[in-house]
Amino acid sequence: MFRDIPLPHLDISNIRSSCASCSLRELCLPVGLNDQEIHILGDVVSHKRRISRGGYLHRTGIKFQSLFAIRSGFFKTCVLEEDGRQQVTGFHMTGELLGLDAISSDIHTCDAIALEDSEVCEIPFTKLEEISLVIPSLMRHFHKIMSREIVRDHGVMLLLGSMKAEERLATFLLNLSRRFCMRGYSESEFNLRMTREEIGSYLGLKLETVSRAFSKLQDENIITVDNKRIQINDITRLRLKMGNSSCVT
Amino acid sequence: MFRDIPLPHLDISNIRSSCASCSLRELCLPVGLNDQEIHILGDVVSHKRRISRGGYLHRTGIKFQSLFAIRSGFFKTCVLEEDGRQQVTGFHMTGELLGLDAISSDIHTCDAIALEDSEVCEIPFTKLEEISLVIPSLMRHFHKIMSREIVRDHGVMLLLGSMKAEERLATFLLNLSRRFCMRGYSESEFNLRMTREEIGSYLGLKLETVSRAFSKLQDENIITVDNKRIQINDITRLRLKMGNSSCVT
DNA sequence: GATGTTAATTGATCTGAATCAAACTGCTTT
DNA sequence: AAAGCAGTTTGATTCAGATCAATTAACATC
Numbered sequence: 001m002f003r004d005i006p007l008p009h010l011d012i013s014n015i016r017s018s019c020a021s022c023s024l025r026e027l028c029l030p031v032g033l034n035d036q037e038i039h040i041l042g043d044v045v046s047h048k049r050r051i052s053r054g055g056y057l058h059r060t061g062i063k064f065q066s067l068f069a070i071r072s073g074f075f076k077t078c079v080l081e082e083d084g085r086q087q088v089t090g091f092h093m094t095g096e097l098l099g100l101d102a103i104s105s106d107i108h109t110c111d112a113i114a115l116e117d118s119e120v121c122e123i124p125f126t127k128l129e130e131i132s133l134v135i136p137s138l139m140r141h142f143h144k145i146m147s148r149e150i151v152r153d154h155g156v157m158l159l160l161g162s163m164k165a166e167e168r169l170a171t172f173l174l175n176l177s178r179r180f181c182m183r184g185y186s187e188s189e190f191n192l193r194m195t196r197e198e199i200g201s202y203l204g205l206k207l208e209t210v211s212r213a214f215s216k217l218q219d220e221n222i223i224t225v226d227n228k229r230i231q232i233n234d235i236t237r238l239r240l241k242m243g244n245s246s247c248v249t
Numbered sequence: 250m251f252r253d254i255p256l257p258h259l260d261i262s263n264i265r266s267s268c269a270s271c272s273l274r275e276l277c278l279p280v281g282l283n284d285q286e287i288h289i290l291g292d293v294v295s296h297k298r299r300i301s302r303g304g305y306l307h308r309t310g311i312k313f314q315s316l317f318a319i320r321s322g323f324f325k326t327c328v329l330e331e332d333g334r335q336q337v338t339g340f341h342m343t344g345e346l347l348g349l350d351a352i353s354s355d356i357h358t359c360d361a362i363a364l365e366d367s368e369v370c371e372i373p374f375t376k377l378e379e380i381s382l383v384i385p386s387l388m389r390h391f392h393k394i395m396s397r398e399i400v401r402d403h404g405v406m407l408l409l410g411s412m413k414a415e416e417r418l419a420t421f422l423l424n425l426s427r428r429f430c431m432r433g434y435s436e437s438e439f440n441l442r443m444t445r446e447e448i449g450s451y452l453g454l455k456l457e458t459v460s461r462a463f464s465k466l467q468d469e470n471i472i473t474v475d476n477k478r479i480q481i482n483d484i485t486r487l488r489l490k491m492g493n494s495s496c497v498t
Numbered sequence: 499g500a501t502g503t504t505a506a507t508t509g510a511t512c513t514g515a516a517t518c519a520a521a522c523t524g525c526t527t528t
Numbered sequence: 529a530a531a532g533c534a535g536t537t538t539g540a541t542t543c544a545g546a547t548c549a550a551t552t553a554a555c556a557t558c
Contacts, residue, residue, distance in 0.1 A: 079407060087411050089403045101403060103396035109403070129389060133382055140378060146395040147352035153402035154338045154350060154359070158328060160409035161453035162336055165515070195535065204410035209515055211537055227524075227536075414545070445506065458545055460507055476506075476554070 029069060029097070029123075029141065037135045044131060045069065047122040057098060057112035057120060064102035066122045070094050073118020074193040077110045078201070086111075088202040090152075091176075091194060094183055099125075100149055115193040160204045163243065168203040169213040170241035173223065177232060188235065192228045217241070278318060278346070278372075278390065286384045293380060294318065296371040306347060306361035306369060313351035315371045319343050322367020323442040326359045327450070335360075337451040339401075340425075340443060343432055348374075349398055364442040409453045412492065417452040418462040419490035422472065426481060437484065441477045466490070 033041065048071070051057050057068055060080060075092040089110055092098055102108040103125065132139035159168055181187035192199070196207040196214075203210065217223045222238050224231040232238060282290065297320070300306050306317055309329060323342050327335040338359055341347055351357045352374065381388035408417055430436035441448070445456040445463075452459065466472045471487050473480040481487060 079403065081411075087407050089406055100396055101399045104393045104400050105397075109400050129385070129392070132388065133385060136378070136382060139381065139388070143378070143395070144353045146392070146399070147349055148354075149399050150350045150395070150402060151353050151358050153399060153406065154328065156406055157338055157402065157409060158336050160406060161450070162330075196537095197535080201410070206516055207536080208517085208538085212515090215537075444504090455546055456506080457508085457547085461545090464507075 029138070029145075032137050032141065033135065037138065040131055040135065041138065044127045045121045045123045049120050049122055051114040051118045051120065053114055053116050053118075055114050057114065057118075058102075058108045059111050060108055062108050064099065064106045064108055064125065066124045067097055067099040067128065068112070068120040068122055070096050070098065071119040071121055073120075074115045075112050075118060076115055076194060076198060076202075077112050079110045086201065088194075088198050090156075091115075091202065093179060097145055100146055115198075165203075165205055165209050165213050166216060166241055167243045168205065169199075169210065169217070170238050172199065172203055173230065173232065174235075174238060174242060177235070188232045190230055192230060278387070278394075281386050281390065282384065286387065289380055289384065290387065293376045294370045294372045298369050298371055300363040300367045300369065302363055302365050302367075304363050306363065306367075307351075307357045308360050309357055311357050313348065313355045313357055313374065315373045316346055316348040316377065317361070317369040317371055319345050319347065320368040320370055322369075323364045324361050324367060325364055325443060325447060325451075326361050328359045335450065337443075337447050339405075340364075340451065342428060346394055349395055364447075414452075414454055414458050414462050415465060415490055416492045417454065418448075418459065418466070419487050421448065421452060422479065422481065423484070423487060423491060426484070437481045439479055441479060 029041065029045075049057075049068075051073070057075060070092060072094055075098060076088050077090045077092065077098065078086040078088045080086050092112075098112050098120070099108070101110060128142070132142060159171055163171065176190065176192075177187045180190050194202075196210045199205075200207045200210045205213075214223070214225045217238070218225045220237070222232070222234050222241070224233060278290065278294075298306075298317075300322070306324060319341060321343055323340070324347060325337050326339045326341065326347065327337045329335050341361075347361050347369070348357070350359060377391070381391060408420055412420065425439065425441075426436045429439050443451075445459045448454075449456045449459045454462075463472070463474045466487070467474045469486070471481070471483050471490070473482060
């Protein structure tokens with residue numbers, strides 16, 4: 001579905017120092033490492049995997065071996081309830097790290113499903129821990145990444161616990177906007193990779209409510225909605241809709 | 250308020266090997282360490298702090314220096330919204346680690362407030378990272394703790410996103426019950442340290458709704474409520490109320 | 499023990515979102 | 529191009545929980 005819409009490929013490598021080893025600079029992990037350290041890390045994360053749209057990166061219950069750094073594409077993570085319905089716990093894009101939840105018990109606690117054709121780097125976790133011992137700055141950075149995930153989750157808790165439908169959607173759109181922007185895409189115009197139902201699941205709303213909230217924001221000329229294509233016309237007013245400014249990092 | 254109710258002091262030290270250094274075994278951190286490693290760790294976490302009921306362990310916005318391991322007592326963590334209301338992000342008891350959210354930005358992102366007179370061990374984080382490099386099992390365990398926090402947050406997200414009031418309260422009570430039980434207290438009878446409003450904030454409900462949910466569970470003879478004193482009469486039926494079994498680790 | 503204060507319960511009413519239902523759009527398949 | 533299907537929008541109705549309000553209970557202070 002999105003294959004016809006050519007999106008610029010994110011490449012941070014040319015705004016930092018160039019690096020031979022597998023474009024490692026594009027990952028979230030190597031921040032602040034020198035070239036030698038990057039090289040050590042490169043030996044660990046060299047294994048790449050392609051996941052096509054709808055495919056599973058990992059499933060709940062399987063043994064945890066590796067973290068996955070998203071090189072390109074888009075994922076959702078979700079937990080499956082007994083009755084078959086699924087609750088989406090997050091949407092993840094290029095540069096983000098998947099699998100952090102599985103460290104605690106060595107078992108994956110959620111499914112990770114590609115919402116578009118994607119590419120990940122597999123990072124064997126025991127190896128990552130081993131080289132953390134010789135590259136302290138890598139360890140520190142890894143701790144920050146885990147901590148950031150906790151902060152992000154607290155933001156979502158705040159959203160789910162105290163915001164109403166429209167505020168939730170505004171927060172969600174602004175969060176996507178910022179993340180697209182950070183990756184070099186437009187902050188005011190983007191394609192949603194997920195369905196209304198998946199958005200609803202993530203935001204604690206039913207799909208009809210999500211749809212109505214979209215329509216409402218469009219009626220107020222704050223955004224323009226064309227199916228999955230979203231255009232933010234007035235980001236200031238969208239921020240006002242959010243209410244609590246501090247949510248969802 | 251709770252000072253008149255003598256609670257047995259948790260002491261894991263006698264069910265593991267005994268240890269001289271500041272009862273360190275009581276903490277969550279030293280799992281699986283040998284005595285020498287415990288000693289190294291002991292030098293780092295020696296500094297203790299007392300926080301009396303209502304006192305702040307840390308505040309949003311202040312610089313992050315240390316994690317805090319709760320030695321005794323009970324805390325809530327909460328984020329303050331602009332309008333002055335506060336959203337509770339968690340309740341924390343003996344053995345748990347506070348401050349993990351602050352690692353990402355070196356700034357505390359929430360307040361931690363004692364709900365009863367409490368005692369914590371201060372753990373300077375840079376020192377913890379340093380000795381992690383020489384005690385790999387400590388590093389591994391620390392990663393598991395952070396990951397467990399992420400899993401816990403996902404459980405809360407599930408609760409907030411898809412459960413109704415009664416299910417939320419049942420889940421909350423069972424979670425408390427299990428945590429008290431793990432610490433050697435009764436799993437069927439305990440005192441709530443927090444108000445209905447704080448419970449409501451945590452569960453995404455208003456205090457009246459929390460109160461009604463308590464009353465409903467009492468009417469069904471599943472629990473007995475006497476203000477803050479809770480007795481679980483039928484834990485099986487309480488579990489059934491929860492619905493989704495996999496939530497809130 | 500009286501008094502002010504905070505917390506909890508319970509009832510009545512209102513409302514935002516869920517649910518039920520129907521129509522429509524855009525893709526995919528043949 | 530037609531048919532089928534998944535996803536989306538929109539309307540009508542229902543309901544769980546919020547809000548408003550009053551009462552009671554627990555606790556702290558003098």
